[in-house]
Amino acid sequence: MDFLFTMPEKRVLFGGGVFFRLKDEIERLGCAAPLVLSTPSRRSGEKIESALLPLKYELYDRARMHVPAESVEGTLAFMEGRSFDCLVAFGGGSSIGLAKALALRTGLPVIAVPTTYAGSEMTPIWGITEGGVKTTGRDDRALPKVVLYDPELYASLPAS
Numbered sequence: 001m002d003f004l005f006t007m008p009e010k011r012v013l014f015g016g017g018v019f020f021r022l023k024d025e026i027e028r029l030g031c032a033a034p035l036v037l038s039t040p041s042r043r044s045g046e047k048i049e050s051a052l053l054p055l056k057y058e059l060y061d062r063a064r065m066h067v068p069a070e071s072v073e074g075t076l077a078f079m080e081g082r083s084f085d086c087l088v089a090f091g092g093g094s095s096i097g098l099a100k101a102l103a104l105r106t107g108l109p110v111i112a113v114p115t116t117y118a119g120s121e122m123t124p125i126w127g128i129t130e131g132g133v134k135t136t137g138r139d140d141r142a143l144p145k146v147v148l149y150d151p152e153l154y155a156s157l158p159a160s
Contacts, residue, residue, distance in 0.1 A: 003015065009143070012122075012149065016150065019051055019152065022051045022088065022148060025111055026055065029109055029146070033057065033084050034084065035079060035087055036048050036052070037099050038061045038089075038090045041061065044091065048090055060078055063098040066094075066129040069128050072101045087106075089113065089121070091113075097126070101142075104139055109144075110145060113147075124141075126138075
């Protein structure tokens, strides 16, 4: 079953192959230079490239669990001097959490492409860990503008 759900400030696409509409969704937001956030994986890089070319994008594959503050700062340093106009979170809670933290600091819109069922992509709740303490909050700037649920990306998840 494929569907499209929209509400003010949010668009959710669900269906086989919707991942390959990522480039269209980026352009629909008026963006052309995304920073793609993921955890390290050569396969992720290949998959992202297949959906985004010929867009000018960069892949930052250093997202970490629990969104350490130093990870946020490191990503901001990577972004410095580059002209990204949106954030694409590809993966699970680590990638999506990093995108949310960056959205708070930069004001850039987030597009989430979850590959796990973490659920973070549907909330404005963010969290950053520093010194072993996780600080959380709620801010509409952290809410992804677009979520692409593609069941084909979940095929390798265990049944339970």
